[in-house]
Amino acid sequence: MKRAANLYSARTYAIAAPREATNAWPRIARWIPHIPNYVWLAMIVLTVSALSVSTYMRAQEMERDAKSSHAFTSTKVDNLKAFNSELKKQTQRIKQDPQAAQQAAQEQLRVLRPNEIVVAVRDKK
Numbered sequence: 001m002k003r004a005a006n007l008y009s010a011r012t013y014a015i016a017a018p019r020e021a022t023n024a025w026p027r028i029a030r031w032i033p034h035i036p037n038y039v040w041l042a043m044i045v046l047t048v049s050a051l052s053v054s055t056y057m058r059a060q061e062m063e064r065d066a067k068s069s070h071a072f073t074s075t076k077v078d079n080l081k082a083f084n085s086e087l088k089k090q091t092q093r094i095k096q097d098p099q100a101a102q103q104a105a106q107e108q109l110r111v112l113r114p115n116e117i118v119v120a121v122r123d124k125k
Contacts, residue, residue: 094101105111112118 090104094104106113
């Protein structure tokens with residue numbers, strides 16, 4: 001198996017530098033760790049995995065929020081549809097039955113019959 005040089009390692013540059021220029025390079029080269037290629041690959045794979053998992057978890061949370069919002073909205077729509085159908089029935093009843101129309105007018109608009117008398121009562125507080 002061939003060994004490839006790790007071009008990203010500072011040790012490679014430290015050893016390849018001209019030694020006659022300075023005596024500090026050998027001392028620096030001893031302190032720079034040699035990191036094998038499989039370690040670099042493992043770090044990249046772990047980073048990509050961590051990013052994938054965090055993205056997946058965020059997507060799951062957003063999906064849960066969307067489902068919750070959809071359920072709330074659909075419940076509200078169903079309630080409003082039921083209320084709307086009840087209003088339609090009441091409207092039909094008022095259109096067809098004059099007695100129901102008179103009763104609705106008295107309840108909602110406070111309309112009086114010709115022979116009724118209004119008595120004002122003061123609330124005691």
